[in-house]
Amino acid sequence: MSHRRDGILDEKNLRAVRPSDERLKQGPVVMVECVERIPCNPCVAACSKGAISIEGDLNDSPAVDHALCDGCGICISACPGLAIFVVDMSREGEDATVMLPYEFRPLPDKGETVTTLDRAGEVIGEAKVLRVLDAKALDRTPIVSLEVPKSQAMDVRHFVRRETP
Ligand code: SF4
Ligand code: SF4
Numbered sequence: 001m002s003h004r005r006d007g008i009l010d011e012k013n014l015r016a017v018r019p020s021d022e023r024l025k026q027g028p029v030v031m032v033e034c035v036e037r038i039p040c041n042p043c044v045a046a047c048s049k050g051a052i053s054i055e056g057d058l059n060d061s062p063a064v065d066h067a068l069c070d071g072c073g074i075c076i077s078a079c080p081g082l083a084i085f086v087v088d089m090s091r092e093g094e095d096a097t098v099m100l101p102y103e104f105r106p107l108p109d110k111g112e113t114v115t116t117l118d119r120a121g122e123v124i125g126e127a128k129v130l131r132v133l134d135a136k137a138l139d140r141t142p143i144v145s146l147e148v149p150k151s152q153a154m155d156v157r158h159f160v161r162r163e164t165p
Helices: 011-017 021-026 042-046 074-078
Strands: 029-032 084-088 095-101 113-117 123-133 143-149 158-161
Touching: 021 029, 042 074, 074 084, 074 095, 113 143
Parallel strands: none
Antiparallel strands: 029 084, 084 095, 095 143, 113 123, 113 158, 123 143
């Protein structure tokens, strides 16, 4: 189904935003999953490395130079559309790291096991919370890093807590 009908990125959209396999092997890198034509650009200013740009029409989707991105994740917090993620497939072993925006409270704790969801909200499996970034300096959306199997790193885009204290 097209994302025009259900709002979920389709295969064509994903191919357009996915870093190359070669770049993915080199270290953490951004995936800007923003394909709607909307007048928005905080991601451009958020990236001090100049990896994200919107030339000309403000409604255009951002262009990303994955070679300039170091995977810092700052742009995740700046995006009002919750459309930016950082994936690290370069780790040794079977697991990858996915950094994602998370706007629910209370935030999860480091080390907590959460239930992972895909872009459609369907359950994928479970993940360990590696880091929670809620720094005042971000001033916007907290960022949560999850440890997920590499085979799921391109699909895990949200999570729910198993228990809320
Ligand atoms: S992750 Fe960091 S370097 Fe990469 S695009 Fe976002 S702000 Fe720029
Ligand atoms: S800030 Fe987010 S929603 Fe706005 S253009 Fe950038 S990626 Fe798209």
